[in-house]
Amino acid sequence: MQEDKSVDRRGFLKVVGGASAVAGAAAATQPGTAAAQTPMQHNMPAAAAGAASDRLSGWAFFNPDEAAFVKAALDTLIPADATGPGAVEAGCATYIDRQLAGAYGRGARLYLQGPFAQGAPQQGYQLPLTPAEHIRIGIADVNAYARKTKQKLFQDLAPADRAAIMTEVDTGKAELANVAAGGWFNMFLALTMEGYFGDPMYGGNKDKAVWKMIGFPGVPGMYSEVIEQYRNKPYPHTPKSIQDFA
Numbered sequence: 535m536q537e538d539k540s541v542d543r544r545g546f547l548k549v550v551g552g553a554s555a556v557a558g559a560a561a562a563t564q565p566g567t568a569a570a571q572t573p574m575q576h577n578m579p580a581a582a583a584g585a586a587s588d589r590l591s592g593w594a595f596f597n598p599d600e601a602a603f604v605k606a607a608l609d610t611l612i613p614a615d616a617t618g619p620g621a622v623e624a625g626c627a628t629y630i631d632r633q634l635a636g637a638y639g640r641g642a643r644l645y646l647q648g649p650f651a652q653g654a655p656q657q658g659y660q661l662p663l664t665p666a667e668h669i670r671i672g673i674a675d676v677n678a679y680a681r682k683t684k685q686k687l688f689q690d691l692a693p694a695d696r697a698a699i700m701t702e703v704d705t706g707k708a709e710l711a712n713v714a715a716g717g718w719f720n721m722f723l724a725l726t727m728e729g730y731f732g733d734p735m736y737g738g739n740k741d742k743a744v745w746k747m748i749g750f751p752g753v754p755g756m757y758s759e760v761i762e763q764y765r766n767k768p769y770p771h772t773p774k775s776i777q778d779f780a
Contacts (some may be wrong), residue, residue, distance in 0.1 A: 546547075547557055582762075583689050593631050594631050594632055594635035595631045595632075595634040595635035595666065596631050596634075596638065599687075600629065601631070602675060602689040603633075603673050603676070603687070603688055604627050604630060604673070604691050605622050605627050605689070606688055606689035606691075606694055606696060607676075607688070607696075607700065607722065608620070608621035608622050608626050608627060608726060609621065609622050609693075609696075609767070610693065610696045610697055610700050610727065611700070611723065611726055612624075612626075612730060613634045613693075616741070617747065618743065618744065618747035619740070619743045621726055621729070623732075623743070624738055624739055624740050624744055625729065625737055625739065625740040626687070626725075626726050626729035626730055626738045627659065628729075628737035628738065629725070629726060629728065629729030629732065629736055629738035630725045630726070630729055630736040631671075631721075631737070632736065632737050632763050633665075633725060633728075633736075634665065634666040634669055634670075635666075635758065638665060639655075639664060639665050639666030640666065640667075641664035641665060641666075641684065642665055644665075646662065646664065647663060651663045661717075663713075665721065668718065668721060669718070669721065669722060669725075670712060671712050671713055672710065672712075672713045672718035672721075673713050674712075675710035675712050675713055675718070676688055676699065676703055676708070676710065676718075676751045678710075678711060679699065679702075679703075679708050679709070679710060680699055683699070684699070694763065700719070702715070703715045703716070703718070703719045704716060704719045704723075712731050730744055731745075732749075733752075733753075733775050733776050733777075734775045734777065735775055735776050735780075742772070742773045742775060745773040746772075746773060747767055749769050750769075750773055751769050751771070751773050751774065752773030752774035752775055752778075753774045753775065753776060753778070753779070757769070
């Protein structure tokens, strides 16, 4: 999360957002070991995901303290501003919660039998932890680091102190007890970006606000017939989600 003052954060989001929404999950890399696989919204078929959206009104995975941490971390990574919603307003916490409570969180598509050894980034996920375990343990580790260095839980820190902690975690400067700091940060960031730019049916991108912000039309097939008409022009129509066709 190192900040380059020559690049406007929201401008960067607008540039990469359309590609992220189409391409799916970014790969989260374990520093010096492996790329953590975070498949985009693969936990459930469309009908089941839509039903879950109506059914889940509380947290499916996080306890209240973890949820408070996640919201503070999301607000640190993508805060709201005049251009568009922050990650909290966009529902990224709900997205991450549902992903970790489902098949992705259980590591359903990961080989978790070992042996576990340090590997190159292209060799894939190399940890004995499921993604849900990895995120949960990392939350506890970052909170312990915040207590040690700032004498408060992460979610109780001022925004500037939260940003400083997240930068230290991102760069690996923070010494966490049980997980590699940079690898945990990359997995959490990848989930955040998925929730921010993904289809609203999975819990994030609430009210399609992020798609509207970046001018993304939604389900790509519904845009193909007018792509030439709007090439390099704003798309003035409401974007379409998968749920709009369910």
